[in-house]
Amino acid sequence: MEKRELIYEGKAKRVYATDQPGQVIHEFKDEATAFDGKKRGVIAGKGKVNAKMSDIIFRYLEKHGIRTHHLKLLSENELLTWWLEMIPVEIIVRNYAAGSLAKRLGYPERTEMKAPIVEYYYKNDELGDPMLAREHIRELGLAGDEQLDEMTSIALRVNEILRPYFEARGLILADFKLEFGLREGRLLLGDEFSPDVCRLWDAETGEIMDKDRFRRDLGRVEETYAEVLRRVSEEKAGVAVAVYVSPKKGILDPAGQATLGALQSLGYDEVREVRIGKYITLRLEGVEPDKAEERVREMCERLLANPIIEDYRVEIE
């Protein structure tokens, strides 16, 4: 893999061409800016943290069915990705009020949204990245309606995937920004995922764990970036669990009865009993395997099964 000419230098990354067609290298910088470039500084080690964290998060998202531009981590602060024709719309998903949203709605900071809120911003430094309504996006011809719907639903899905992911690591994902682009006509998630582009709060202490530390001069900026990377790097051994819920012996199972009748009328006279139940799979994180069974049994007793009419069996993988 050969690094070729610089294609673009932004505020946080340099994008280089490579000898591979359609592939680019993102070099993550330590420089930081805020408030549309009015505030500038350096966060030592930020480039490495953001490259590494993006690598981890993009791989995790890919594993959960999100298509991204990500190929691999090339060095400490370089990512190899597909080149995308970027759509100049930033998609923001917000779970809690913070920053401009708190101001716009007049909510106290950290108010939880009733449902995740999606906002669109025009990625345009000259205009100061203004917020856009769907109609503006249509007017400017930035993205088609269907494309925008797709970006919106992917963004919400990313939220569903990452909220519990960060929660398992003691972090609340308050909001985040995504950028999308097209490769061979297909929509892919691009850019980065790092403390530069999201808000993270420590679940226990409430401490700010993202770029707001820099924006608001809260101190311990480098340490915080490093701590977020440490938590994100933690391998959370997932435990896969299967739960079988079936109608209790002696309890009438109307669906099973009907199916039994249908099988017999097809000539399967040997069938004497049909019981129809449910098969539920769970994946737990941050639980020891031996504790997992106890937890899942409790879940069965409380919610997954109704002990009056149903039996259940738990299998830990």
Next chain:
Amino acid sequence: MRFGVVVFPGSNCEADCFYVIDKVLREDVDYVWHKERDVSSYDCLVLPGGFSYGDYLRCGAIARFSPVMEAVTAFAREGGLVIGICNGFQILLEAGLLPGAMLRNTSLHFICRFVNLRVENNATPWTNQAAARQVLRIPIAHNEGNYVVDPATHRRMVEERRVILRYCDASGEVTPESNPNGSLDNIAGICNEGFNVFGLMPHPERASEEILGSTDGLVIWKSVLEHYKEKG
């Protein structure tokens, strides 16, 4: 008297209940959102029918853990009047405020029609305006109304006269043919030990005006008003 109609995501009979209480009974009524945690200002809570939380997992299984149900449970434990209609009944069962559980109708059909119900106990807050063994004509509309409970509890419920409504024919005979869903002992409505919690599959709010073809549902609403007037 002040009623609260509890609304879960997926409830769909709340407006009918509200209408009957407001326009027919002319009593005070509010909607109570599923996130509400304080229900102390009400004299009677109504859990209406519908498909709370899409009936995912089991009917009522998820609604039972919504914030308002903690308040409803505390309210009921202190003797507050709670009526669960159809899906509301299923929620009360899942919450353990009433004994037993619901299976799918034996026919596997969603059944939506008028049925006849015999009042088995007319000395309750919910049936004091009914004559002994009066037959009420009220519609049902459900897929899971096939009530089951263990034999010991069933025996106790019968002894304590907590089976309040049973499916019957037009003459008041409780027969297998008049059982629409396979429900144990033709059970259509039951009470808890204190008789302050009532669950029933039929929809009294859909039989509370002449124009709807029956006003037998009013027997239940008027009973609870009478009970309130007497007992305060």
